[in-house]
Amino acid sequence: MRKAYxxxxxxxxxxxxxxxxxxxxxxxxxxxxxxxxxxRLQKYLEELAEKGLLARHPDDPSLFYVTExxxxxxxxxxxxxxxxxxxxxxx
Amino acid sequence: xxxxxxxxxRIDVVLELVSFAICxxxxxxxxxxxxxxxxxxxxxxxxxxxxxxxxxxVRALTIGAAFFGLFGRELGRSLTPYLFxxxxxxxxxxxxxxxxxxxxxxxxxxFRREAQAAVVPPAVLLIYNPAFELMSVVVLAYVxxxxxxxxxxxxxxxSVSVAAGFWALLLxxxxxxxxxxxxxxxxxxHTAQLLSLLLILWGALEAMRG
Numbered sequence: 001m002r003k004a005y006x007x008x009x010x011x012x013x014x015x016x017x018x019x020x021x022x023x024x025x026x027x028x029x030x031x032x033x034x035x036x037x038x039x040r041l042q043k044y045l046e047e048l049a050e051k052g053l054l055a056r057h058p059d060d061p062s063l064f065y066v067t068e069x070x071x072x073x074x075x076x077x078x079x080x081x082x083x084x085x086x087x088x089x090x091x
Numbered sequence: 092x093x094x095x096x097x098x099x100x101r102i103d104v105v106l107e108l109v110s111f112a113i114c115x116x117x118x119x120x121x122x123x124x125x126x127x128x129x130x131x132x133x134x135x136x137x138x139x140x141x142x143x144x145x146x147x148x149v150r151a152l153t154i155g156a157a158f159f160g161l162f163g164r165e166l167g168r169s170l171t172p173y174l175f176x177x178x179x180x181x182x183x184x185x186x187x188x189x190x191x192x193x194x195x196x197x198x199x200x201x202f203r204r205e206a207q208a209a210v211v212p213p214a215v216l217l218i219y220n221p222a223f224e225l226m227s228v229v230v231l232a233y234v235x236x237x238x239x240x241x242x243x244x245x246x247x248x249x250s251v252s253v254a255a256g257f258w259a260l261l262l263x264x265x266x267x268x269x270x271x272x273x274x275x276x277x278x279x280x281h282t283a284q285l286l287s288l289l290l291i292l293w294g295a296l297e298a299m300r301g
Contacts, residue, residue, distance in 0.1 A: 007199075009128050079299050080124040084132055086249030086298035088241025089199045091130040 010091060011036070013077045015044055016053060016070050024063040099274065100158045106281040107151040113288040114144030120295060132199040139191035146184035153177045182223035189230040196237040201245060224268035231261045248301070252294030259287035 006014070011034070018033035019025040025033075031041050045064070048054035053070035057063040066074070077091070084091045121137035124130070157174060235257045241247070242254040266280035 007130060007132075009130050076124075076127050079301065080128055080130070080133065082248060082298045082301060083120075083124065083295055084130075084136075084199075085201060085241075085245060085247040086253050086294050087136065087195075088201050088238050088245070088250065088253075089132045089136075089195055090201050091128065091132050091199075 007091065009077070011044060012048060012053070013074065013081075015041070015048060016066050016074050019054065019064050019066050020071075020074065024057055024060075024065050026062055027064070030064065097158060099277075100154060102278065103281065104151045104155045106278075106285060107147045107154075110281075110285055110288055111144045111147035111151060113285075113292055114140050114147060117288070117292055117295060118144055120299075132195055135191050135195040135198070139188045139195070142184055142188035142191065146181050146188065149184075150177060150181040186223065186226055186230060189227060189234065192234045193230060196234060200237065201241055224264045227264040228261060228268070231257065231264065235261050247298070249294035249296075249298030252290045252297060256287045256290030256294060259283050259290060263287060 014034040015030055015036070018030045021033065022029060027038070027041065027045070030036075030045075031038060034041065036044070045054065048070070049056075051069075052067055053073050054064055055067050057065055081091050118137050118140035121133050121140065125133035125137055154174070154177065157177075235254070238250070238254040238257045242250040260283070263280045263283035266276045266283055270277040270280065
């Protein structure tokens, strides 16, 4: 069965959600929960950090956490995803 | 006779302007969502409702100007080509708006495999006036089927209002198409169009409230 297409914004959401579900998360956990290979995940983590949605923990750089801006992004994504679903569409 | 015609046109213009306002509101809601998230699904819906609203505004203003303003004294044969061009432009833009909806459903369906099996492909090659209303019905049939399927399948919040809205929009085009039988059908069409936009707006607000 063919894999469903995921938009960039959907992948951002899946990564942030994976981190949020743990509070702080290591890259291996994010890989598993967001269903992404290491090289692609690295690229997205850099993008999310540049956008200020995700950051490395100051005490343990192997851990990631979602910033305030990231939390707002997740809330807005969920709100607009519900809107798209009402139309039978995916974001 | 002229006063009856002008009253009909007046009601037509007012209803079109109300529909325009609702379309703009829906379009701006999707545009705001698109600017926040950058999702092409939201951009397509915003563009579709924006085009619908734009077409309604241009039609209402030009028809209004033709009958009550700039050309009021020259009402008659000289206006016919002008009105025909306005109606043609309106029809093409409305069908284009519906094609944006179809594109959204083709590119980003919530249920990709099942939707492709269940919904008839859109008849995109039928874009030409004067059968605009019937063409709209053909194009909208795809959107109606997809949104109804979504409601039945997911039952997500707002989906019933959205599906009912697209059904009402389809009905409005059927009523417009049957106008030669009775002028009242024209107003019934406008009412159905207004109702459709209110239902879609309600569905969108309900979904965003969560």
